[in-house]
Amino acid sequence: MKAELKERLGAYDYWPYENRPKITWPNGARVAFWVAPNIEYYELDPPLNPQRKPWPTPHPSVPGFSIRDYGNRVGHQRQMALLDKYGIRASVSLSVALCEHHPEIIEMCRERDWEFFSHGVYNTRYTYGLNEAQEREMIRDGIETIHRHTGQKCAGYLAPALSHSERTLDLFAEVGQELFGEEGGIYTCDLFHDDQPTPIHLRSGRRFISMPYSLEMNDTIVYAVNKVEPRHYLTMLKRHFDRLYAEGAESGTVMCIPTHNYQVSCPQRIKAFEEALEYITGHSDVWVATGREIASHYLAHHYDDAVRDIDAKAAAAGRN
Amino acid sequence: MSLDQDYLSYPWRRYGYDHDRYAWSMLANRKPVHWPGGKQLAVWINVSLQFYPLNQRGVPFKVPNGMTMPYPDLRHSSLRDYGNRVGIYRMLAAFEQRGIRPTWAINAQLAEQTPYLLERLKAFGGEFLCHGWNMDHLHYGGQDRDEEAAIVRRSIETLRELTGGPIRGWLSPAKHQSWNTPDLLAENGIEYCCDWVNDDMPYAFATERGPLTMMPLSTEIEDQFVMCQNLHSEDSWVSQVTDAFDFLLEEGRAQGGRLLALNLHPWLVGQPHRIGCLEAVLDHITGHGDVWQAPAGEILDAYRKQAGDND
Numbered sequence: 001m002k003a004e005l006k007e008r009l010g011a012y013d014y015w016p017y018e019n020r021p022k023i024t025w026p027n028g029a030r031v032a033f034w035v036a037p038n039i040e041y042y043e044l045d046p047p048l049n050p051q052r053k054p055w056p057t058p059h060p061s062v063p064g065f066s067i068r069d070y071g072n073r074v075g076h077q078r079q080m081a082l083l084d085k086y087g088i089r090a091s092v093s094l095s096v097a098l099c100e101h102h103p104e105i106i107e108m109c110r111e112r113d114w115e116f117f118s119h120g121v122y123n124t125r126y127t128y129g130l131n132e133a134q135e136r137e138m139i140r141d142g143i144e145t146i147h148r149h150t151g152q153k154c155a156g157y158l159a160p161a162l163s164h165s166e167r168t169l170d171l172f173a174e175v176g177q178e179l180f181g182e183e184g185g186i187y188t189c190d191l192f193h194d195d196q197p198t199p200i201h202l203r204s205g206r207r208f209i210s211m212p213y214s215l216e217m218n219d220t221i222v223y224a225v226n227k228v229e230p231r232h233y234l235t236m237l238k239r240h241f242d243r244l245y246a247e248g249a250e251s252g253t254v255m256c257i258p259t260h261n262y263q264v265s266c267p268q269r270i271k272a273f274e275e276a277l278e279y280i281t282g283h284s285d286v287w288v289a290t291g292r293e294i295a296s297h298y299l300a301h302h303y304d305d306a307v308r309d310i311d312a313k314a315a316a317a318g319r320n
Numbered sequence: 321m322s323l324d325q326d327y328l329s330y331p332w333r334r335y336g337y338d339h340d341r342y343a344w345s346m347l348a349n350r351k352p353v354h355w356p357g358g359k360q361l362a363v364w365i366n367v368s369l370q371f372y373p374l375n376q377r378g379v380p381f382k383v384p385n386g387m388t389m390p391y392p393d394l395r396h397s398s399l400r401d402y403g404n405r406v407g408i409y410r411m412l413a414a415f416e417q418r419g420i421r422p423t424w425a426i427n428a429q430l431a432e433q434t435p436y437l438l439e440r441l442k443a444f445g446g447e448f449l450c451h452g453w454n455m456d457h458l459h460y461g462g463q464d465r466d467e468e469a470a471i472v473r474r475s476i477e478t479l480r481e482l483t484g485g486p487i488r489g490w491l492s493p494a495k496h497q498s499w500n501t502p503d504l505l506a507e508n509g510i511e512y513c514c515d516w517v518n519d520d521m522p523y524a525f526a527t528e529r530g531p532l533t534m535m536p537l538s539t540e541i542e543d544q545f546v547m548c549q550n551l552h553s554e555d556s557w558v559s560q561v562t563d564a565f566d567f568l569l570e571e572g573r574a575q576g577g578r579l580l581a582l583n584l585h586p587w588l589v590g591q592p593h594r595i596g597c598l599e600a601v602l603d604h605i606t607g608h609g610d611v612w613q614a615p616a617g618e619i620l621d622a623y624r625k626q627a628g629d630n631d
Contacts, residue, residue, distance in 0.1 A: 050323075056381075057496060058461040060339075063539065066515070066516040077347070077348040101335065105346075129327075141328075229552050230559075230560060267568050268561065
């Protein structure tokens with residue numbers, strides 16, 4: 001029997017951007033700004049998934065594999081030097097097998113007190129086709145591997161290669177809670193419906209949020225999908241920031257730059273990224289934070305107001 | 321139905337890589353390499369001279385910039401020929417004026433079919449490397465080993481015979497390989513390969529037939545990637561190359577020698593409206609004192625003298 005596909009996932013309600021309860025960030029900041037480098041491992045010869053090919057050509061797909069390897073061999077330390085220069089502690093979206101493959105990278109991030117969140121085991125192992133027990137196992141592997149190698153209690157999830165099931169958010173929150181109580185599994189980066197954190201419905205009813213991560217500012221989407229010129233990416237980042245900074249005077253906003261060391265750290269592109277960081281961190285009312293810091297602040301100070309407001313507006317609109 | 325449980329088993333989850341071709345290391349942590357004359361940046365100007373057959377088979381995929389229309393796709397076939405008839409001569413003039421020492425990556429079949437061009441390139445100087453047989457003879461996983469071995473041997477032997485030179489380097493069409501390609505290259509006396517674009521320096525690469533050096537020929541700043549795949553303007557290409565040059569030169573000063581590998585296609589950058597952009601790029605490169613512009617083989621030799629345990 002074929003499972004029925006849903007028209008909507010139902011993880012969040014319609015909640016208009018205007019007239020929401022005001023978000024205040026620490027020290028009156030207008031924008032919570034975070035940088036999320038995806039530090040990934042793509043396998044040279046991954047198993048095939050019936051729903052998605054890991055590489056576009058027969059293995060070994062040298063062009064795709066080797067440029068991603070460039071990110072780890074060459075790009076990582078270039079981006080890290082820039083983030084150091086502008087005082088940014090990053091939040092790493094981690095293919096957790098990288099802890100085993102390239103522990104030197106993990107160690108450098110640890111030394112800087114960067115946050116690690118799970119991006120699956122490999123970026124060539126997808127969620128598609130896993131049953132619930134299998135997906136739970138993959139998610140648990142991600143959280144436990146991060147803890148084993150860094151001591152951190154993983155707070156966030158970005159599903160590997162943005163591959164999801166209907167229960168991905170539920171499972172991540174459940175496994176995080178089982179392992180680490182309220183500290184584990186508190187936010188997802190998988191949804192792109194908002195410029196502020198928003199409460200997410202889970203089958204467990206647990207307090208859990210969506211963190212703005214931005215597909216639009218993601219360097220791989222910008223460069224590899226939308227084919228944007230490097231200097232125009234700088235223009236996009238500045239415009240994105242300027243608007244969120246202006247709106248943040250009314251109620252706090254979130255800006256994320258998701259990066260990949262095989263894109264943003266290439267020598268023809270890194271200047272644009274540096275100028276964006278210089279511009280953004282050159283503004284006074286920016287809270288440079290990690291994903292967990294933003295999520296924790298929101299859960300502690302704004303989550304309850306948001307839920308009440310969402311429910312009231314839904315009731316007014318006719319939902320019981 | 322769910323996936324087999326094997327989908328969650330990871331036999332290669334270990335230190336280093338999920339293959340044994342080369343060692344894991346980060347560029348910034350390696351012992352610095354110094355180029356001849358104390359230069360910080362080696363610049364390799366690579367010219368890809370290509371033949372795109374009209375009767376393209378597209379096995380196992382259609383190569384980028386190949387035939388896309390129903391047979392006979394005269395528009396693409398003739399536009400690629402333009403590079404070997406017209407574009408290359410504009411490039412030669414630009415190189416000559418600036419004292420550039422290029423590396424000619426040539427499809428062996430093209431070398432065979434265009435003796436005038438080959439003699440002209442030989443007279444100009446620079447190094448030849450083998451760019452496979454033609455742009456429709458791809459190397460790929462699942463290819464019969466004997467079939468591939470015959471293509472590799474025929475390509476290299478043809479080019480050695482026609483140029484009278486050793487032919488030390490190899491660039492696969494579309495940079496695509498089979499699991500056997502590196503072994504077949506070493507078996508045929510190839511010393512360096514350009515296909516794996518994972519570094520800004522050469523590095524040691526293992527084969528069943530002894531060591532090979534990988535000389536990464538950057539894809540993402542080459543003319544066809546920027547202007548044909550990304551559809552960026554000519555002016556944007558110039559700024560991307562010069563930005564890359566400036567950045568690598570600075571990094572070289574701080575951390576040790578770096579390699580800028582610039583791949584060019586006469587059918588693209590040899591057009592009248594683009595050749596000026598190539599000239600601008602070359603002026604930028606030759607306008608710096610800290611640069612060592614040399615053919616790939618000379619860069620390889622300088623690297624190897626110092627490499628030691630770098631990899």
